[in-house]
Every structure is written in C-alpha cells, then in structure tokens.
Amino acid sequence: MSHLHSYLRRSTLPLLVVICLAALSFSYVFAEDSARPLAATTVLGAPDAAVNGKFAVGSASVGSKALTVTGVIDFLGAGTVHNYFTQGAGNNMQITTNVDEANTIGDASRSQWKLVMGSNLDWFSIRRSPAGGTYNEDALFFVEGSTGNVGIATVDTANGATIAFTPLARLHVETPSGDAVYGNTTDSNGSGVYGFASATTGYGTGVRGLTYSTSGSGVAGESFSTAGAGVFGQSWGNYGVVGRSYSTNGRGVYGEAAATTGDNTGVFGLSNSTDGVGVFGRASATTGFNYGVFGWSDAPSGSGVYYLGGLAGTGTKSAVVETQDYGWRLLYAVESPQNWFEDFGRATLAAGEAVVPIEPIFAQTVNLALPYHVFLTALDGFCSLYVTEQTASSFTVRAQEGPDCEIAFHYRIIAPRLDYEDLRLKPAQDPQEVAASMPPAPPDLPSP
Numbered sequence: 001m002s003h004l005h006s007y008l009r010r011s012t013l014p015l016l017v018v019i020c021l022a023a024l025s026f027s028y029v030f031a032e033d034s035a036r037p038l039a040a041t042t043v044l045g046a047p048d049a050a051v052n053g054k055f056a057v058g059s060a061s062v063g064s065k066a067l068t069v070t071g072v073i074d075f076l077g078a079g080t081v082h083n084y085f086t087q088g089a090g091n092n093m094q095i096t097t098n099v100d101e102a103n104t105i106g107d108a109s110r111s112q113w114k115l116v117m118g119s120n121l122d123w124f125s126i127r128r129s130p131a132g133g134t135y136n137e138d139a140l141f142f143v144e145g146s147t148g149n150v151g152i153a154t155v156d157t158a159n160g161a162t163i164a165f166t167p168l169a170r171l172h173v174e175t176p177s178g179d180a181v182y183g184n185t186t187d188s189n190g191s192g193v194y195g196f197a198s199a200t201t202g203y204g205t206g207v208r209g210l211t212y213s214t215s216g217s218g219v220a221g222e223s224f225s226t227a228g229a230g231v232f233g234q235s236w237g238n239y240g241v242v243g244r245s246y247s248t249n250g251r252g253v254y255g256e257a258a259a260t261t262g263d264n265t266g267v268f269g270l271s272n273s274t275d276g277v278g279v280f281g282r283a284s285a286t287t288g289f290n291y292g293v294f295g296w297s298d299a300p301s302g303s304g305v306y307y308l309g310g311l312a313g314t315g316t317k318s319a320v321v322e323t324q325d326y327g328w329r330l331l332y333a334v335e336s337p338q339n340w341f342e343d344f345g346r347a348t349l350a351a352g353e354a355v356v357p358i359e360p361i362f363a364q365t366v367n368l369a370l371p372y373h374v375f376l377t378a379l380d381g382f383c384s385l386y387v388t389e390q391t392a393s394s395f396t397v398r399a400q401e402g403p404d405c406e407i408a409f410h411y412r413i414i415a416p417r418l419d420y421e422d423l424r425l426k427p428a429q430d431p432q433e434v435a436a437s438m439p440p441a442p443p444d445l446p447s448p
Helices: 002-030 431-437
Strands: 053-057 065-068 073-076 083-089 093-098 112-117 123-129 137-144 150-158 169-171 319-324 327-332 340-348 352-358 372-376 387-390 394-399 407-418
Touching: 053 394, 340 352, 372 387, 372 394
Parallel strands: 053 065, 150 169
Antiparallel strands: 073 083, 083 093, 093 112, 112 123, 123 137, 137 150, 319 327, 340 407, 352 394, 372 407, 387 394
C-alpha cells in the first residue's frame, strides 16, 4: 500500500502542477484589473476564427487577411476619453482622437481631431472640431485625389461629410478673416513671398493677386527696409509687373510712399535700354479726361511725377490748381523752341544806374557764357532803361536820362539751360509709332 501511495504521489504531481499553472494562466489572461498586458495564444472571436493562422475580431469571418476587425478599434485613455480607429460610412479610414464614449458624436468640451483617408469621398483630410461648442468638424488640411490639389482652410464639413471646398490650384489657402498667406523673412536678402514663372514663352505669372473688394488690393507689398522693395517684379520678356483694373474708378497699379520724411518713392521705373521706357502709361480712350500716367503730391515742395530724364507728351503740360470760387483749374506751361531757364527780380536805379547780381544758384543751372536775355519794366515813373555790361555774375541797368533817374524796376533774365544749349526744335518720333512699338497689352487673365 505504501508503494502504491508513493506511486500515486509521484505520478499525479506533474498533473497537479499543470492544472495549477493552467488555472493561474487563465486567471492572469482574463483578469480585469491586471496591471500587466494581455498575453494569450488562444483564438479570439468566433469559434471558427482560426484558419491557417489568421485571426478575426468581432463577428467577421477570417477571410485571407492576417487580422480582420469588425467595428471600432478603441484605445482607451484616462476617464471616458477614447481614441478610435475605424472605417467610415464612405469606405474611408478614419482615426479620431479625444472622443468621449458617452457621446457618440463627440465631446464639445474638448478639441477633437480626425484623420480621414477616403475612397469615394476622394479626400485625404485632417479635420478638427474646436472645443467649447457644439461638435462640428472643420477641415483644415486636405488633398483632392482626382486633381492632387492641396487645400488649407477652415471649411465646415459637419460630421464626416464631404468637404464643401474645391481647391483651384496646386495650393489653395482660404480664410474668412485675417491673412490667407503671410510670408516673413529675417534674411537681409530674403523674400517674404517669392514667385517665379520659369516658362520662356506665353503669359506666365510669378505672383498673381486678385481682389473683388472695392477697397482691397490684389497684391499689397510692404517693405520696412530703407533699401527694400514692397513689390519687385522682373521679367525677361515683356512685363516685370502688370497691373489691371476693370473698375471705372480703379487703378491698375497704385504706388504709395507713406513715410512723411526721407527720399521715398511711390512708384519707380527704370530702363537701361537705349530705346526703353522706365514707366509707360497710355490712356487708349479717345474721349473723356483720362490719364496715361497720373501723379499727385500733397507736399508744397513735392512732385506728383518726378523725372530724371526728358519728359515729352502729345498733350498739354498743366498744373492742376484749386481756386476759391471756381473749383479746380488747369494752368498750362509755356513752350519754347529752345531749352531756356528764367528768373525774375526787382532792383532800383541809384544815380541812373544799377548793377544787378545774378542769383548764384540760378547761375549754376544755365550757361551764362552764351548770350542771355534781360527784359526790364520801369515802376512808378518813366525812364528809358537799357542793359549793358552783361557778365556771368551780373548785368548793369542804366537810364537814358542819366543820374537824375532813380526809379525801381522789374527784370526777367532768360538763359540757355546748362548742357542743353544746342537743343532747338529737335526732330521727334511719331507718337502713334512709339505706341505701336510698345509691348502688346497683356491678355485678359483667367477668372479664379
């Protein structure tokens, strides 16, 4: 009997050990409060789930996939917060973060994010429902599969619906307020926004701006650098910058130098070509008060249009002056067949003679080595005045009546402009031929 007892103890001991270990493993695997991760080699899901090493979770059949899941993969966070991995109604894959399981749509108290990769919706999108309000998705970044266009915007898409926005370019940025695109660089030679159209033919545009606002700007450029440019355009074809306005009161190009001091320029044009044009303006209407180039200055010593070279025009040269009783009026410049500068003054005869000095600054703008003209007008009396002894620094006025004539007089001196002494009725080009030689008007740009 003792031998039998000893045999039973020896033979059942391994079995008891196996039973205990199995029970321990079973309780460990399915313990709800276990701090250790789940580790099991048993089949999950339906009894027929295991087929050739494949697995199914939920009510799905295995098929040929290594892992088949029906429903939602839920990553449980703290409290009731869940992160879901699921298939949406439109056969699209969705990853949704920060979702409250108590609310099937979402928790309005937290900001939620969703990544959607669609098939029939044809989108890859990142969406967000902002915190603090009714749950409602806004698409922030998305790619349209059929075109490859990228959109960045805040677009209301409701809860997983199609994005109500179609990008019109490879990159389309839209905002209901603020700046749609803002470029900034701290590089002294950098560009906040740089556009480049590399095609050598056609009507490509490096940067194009369009606005439908009555007071907006298609392109607005600003520079805080003393040597910078608000907008810089460069072209190896016809146009560095093209501005067009279809408004009856609009401006194709508007330039403003807003600083109240310094040597700033609203619009600056430069041409290095021997036949080029720094700034070319043309008003093609044959009636009305239109302007090829219009310049305005509010400063008493400023210039509406400032030019370093010659200025020529087929129309009149006028100053626009406001009168007290008759509104704005035009005063016309006097034209001459030769290039003259003139100055005016007043002097008085003493003992029948006056030596009138020529103002030094005026003297450096004219060529006084050549003959110049002096015209005299007697004041408050009558004497026969004449000019004598004309030099580069002064001229003398005497009276035929001799020393007894002591009256005041006005004088006007006209002298050839320095370095332009030979200009007299020079041949000019036919204005219509000049206009015809200019680059053709840019084509109408396509509507957005």
